[in-house]
Amino acid sequence: MAKKQIKRILRIAFILASISSLWFVPWILVKAWILPLPDTVQEQVNEAIDHGFDGMIVYVDQAGKPPEFYAAGWHDRKNKIPACPQALFKIASITKLYVAVAVTKLVKEGRLSLDKTLADYFPELAGRIENADKITLRMMVQHRSGIPNFIDHPDYWKKPPKNRQETLEYALDLPADFEPGEDYGYSNTNYMLIEDLIDKVLGYSHQQYIKEEILIPLKLNNTFGSLHDVDIDDVMSGYYVGVEEDLKTEYTGLMLATAEDVGKFLRALNDGSVFNEGEQEIYSSIYVYEHTGLLVGYQSIAKYHKDIDTVVIQFNNTTNFDGYDWNLAEIVYNRIVKIVRSKKSS
Numbered sequence: 001m002a003k004k005q006i007k008r009i010l011r012i013a014f015i016l017a018s019i020s021s022l023w024f025v026p027w028i029l030v031k032a033w034i035l036p037l038p039d040t041v042q043e044q045v046n047e048a049i050d051h052g053f054d055g056m057i058v059y060v061d062q063a064g065k066p067p068e069f070y071a072a073g074w075h076d077r078k079n080k081i082p083a084c085p086q087a088l089f090k091i092a093s094i095t096k097l098y099v100a101v102a103v104t105k106l107v108k109e110g111r112l113s114l115d116k117t118l119a120d121y122f123p124e125l126a127g128r129i130e131n132a133d134k135i136t137l138r139m140m141v142q143h144r145s146g147i148p149n150f151i152d153h154p155d156y157w158k159k160p161p162k163n164r165q166e167t168l169e170y171a172l173d174l175p176a177d178f179e180p181g182e183d184y185g186y187s188n189t190n191y192m193l194i195e196d197l198i199d200k201v202l203g204y205s206h207q208q209y210i211k212e213e214i215l216i217p218l219k220l221n222n223t224f225g226s227l228h229d230v231d232i233d234d235v236m237s238g239y240y241v242g243v244e245e246d247l248k249t250e251y252t253g254l255m256l257a258t259a260e261d262v263g264k265f266l267r268a269l270n271d272g273s274v275f276n277e278g279e280q281e282i283y284s285s286i287y288v289y290e291h292t293g294l295l296v297g298y299q300s301i302a303k304y305h306k307d308i309d310t311v312v313i314q315f316n317n318t319t320n321f322d323g324y325d326w327n328l329a330e331i332v333y334n335r336i337v338k339i340v341r342s343k344k345s346s
Contacts, residue, residue, distance in 0.1 A: 026324050028052065032331045041339050042070050048316065048332045049073040053325075054239045055083040056316045056332075059259035060340055061267060063309035067260065074317075076237045078246060087236040088222065088256045089315045090248075092293030094302050095255040096191050098210050098265070100141055100287040101274055102198060105213055108279050111201050114138035114286065118145075121197050130176040137197070139180050140190040141286045146176035149187040168192065207255075218268050223257040230256060238297020241320035247297035254295070259313040262302050266290070266311050270304040294319070299326060301333045308344045312337055 032051050038044045041058060048056050055073035062068075069085035106112040118125060118140070119132040126132045129147055139145040150156060153170035161167040171189040178185060198206035207225030215223050224230050227249070235256060238247040257265075268274040270289050293300035301314045314333045319325050 029324065029327055029331065032328055032335075037335060037338060037342075039339075041068070041336050042072075044332065044336050044339060045070045045072045048328075051328055051332070052241075052318065053316045053328075054318045055236060056314070057083060057085055057087060057089065057236070057259050058315075058336060059085070059263045059311075059313040060336075061263045061311040062340070062344065067263065069260070074237065076246070077239065078237075083236070086222075086258055086260070088224070088230055088234045088258060089236050089300065089317075090238065090251065090254050090293075090295055090298045091257050091262060091300050091302075092254065092295040092298060093188070094262060094291045094293040094300055097269060097287070097289075097291050097302075098214060098255070099191055099194055099198075099206065101214055101269065101283065102206060102210050103137070103141055103194060104275070104279050104283040104286070106198065106201065106209075107282055108276070112137060112197070114141075114282075118193070121200070122193070125172075128172040130174070131180050134180045136180070137194070138286055140194055142184075143186050143190055144181050144184055145187065145190055146178040146180050146183070146185065147171060147187050147189045147193075148174045148177055149185070150189050150192070164192070164196075214265070214274060218264060218274060220257070220261045220265060223255070223261045223265070225253075225255055227252040227254070227256065236315070236317050238295070239318045240296055241318065241325070250297070251295060259315055262300075263311045263313045266302050266304055266313070270306075270311075294326065299329050301329065303337075305337060305341075308341050310337075310340055310344070312340065 028051055035047070038047060041060060045056050045058055049072045053073060054077055055075060056071065058070040060068040071083040071085045073083045075081040075083045075087055103112060107114055114137050116137055117133055118129060118135040131146060135145045135147065148171045150167055150170040156170050161170065195206045198209060202209055211225070227235065232249070235248050240247060265274070272280045275283065290303040297317060297319055299316050299319055304311050312333070314329065314336065316329055
């Protein structure tokens with residue numbers, strides 16, 4: 001099937017699923033919630049596949065214990081390749097944690113200022129983004145800028161952007177969602193602009209900076225900035241409910257990592273070892289210490305649980321964007337954490 005046909009199916013499915021999801025809660029969510037809690041994480045991961053996920057990877061890092069790896073379902077459904085815990089995965093918005101750390105380091109170095117405005121950094125956008133002269137870098141990092149989210153533009157799914165500039169166009173010349181600093185509104189536009197700002201200040205790619213300042217020091221050798229940097233066979237396939245084709249070759253310019261690498265990064269973020277002196281205080285004032293990711297065919301959850309000193313990463317490769325699969329993923333994740341917590345206390 002041609003890519004245009006796939007995208008058309010995805011757009012139609014997205015619209016229909018969004019409408020239908022307003023009228024009922026799928027029984028599978030109720031079932032997943034009320035089933036008896038399994039004894040082991042692996043049993044819970046297996047159960048998730050029974051709920052309809054094509055594949056799932058879970059990484060558990062309990063302090064003082066060797067990390068644990070779990071997988072079930074398919075790495076590649078068509079070729080019947082089983083899910084592999086060491087597979088690369090598109091981590092989507094978890095990337096924002098890495099970008100926020102990069103901003104922190106550049107602020108500490110004096111190369112960026114959290115109080116400078118969008119208009120200061122990008123004068124050409126002053127007439128195209130409302131309140132550009134009031135929106136600070138701090139507000140953008142915190143999603144308190146009021147800049148519209150490009151994926152919310154009504155034409156985004158009808159005419160998917162072909163490049164970065166076309167993507168930005170879907171957020172330009174629009175009314176602000178709210179006055180800067182007066183509310184919170186998650187917007188991917190904020191972080192796209194922040195990445196562009198880092199590129200501009202450095203004179204080279206933010207991905208290279210992240211590699212040099214974060215990935216290499218933490219020995220995260222299985223984290224990459226683009227699909228072009230990896231062997232495609234190492235990437236877990238992504239699926240959309242109702243579409244047979246593998247979607248892993250879509251959205252090539254996004255970050256990929258193994259669950260283990262994301263887990264190591266998250267622990268370093270939470271214990272402060274990713275930071276140099278004076279940086280953690282800055283980071284704590286601007287962004288969060290956990291994240292989720294959602295992309296066509298890919299869902300991810302990355303959290304540190306302080307009460308049990310444990311990092312749990314969950315990847316699953318099936319989406320439908322009506323909230324059903326996302327809610328199901330969260331139910332599975334919470335049950336896994338409950339299993340880990342019960343083992344910790346026993």
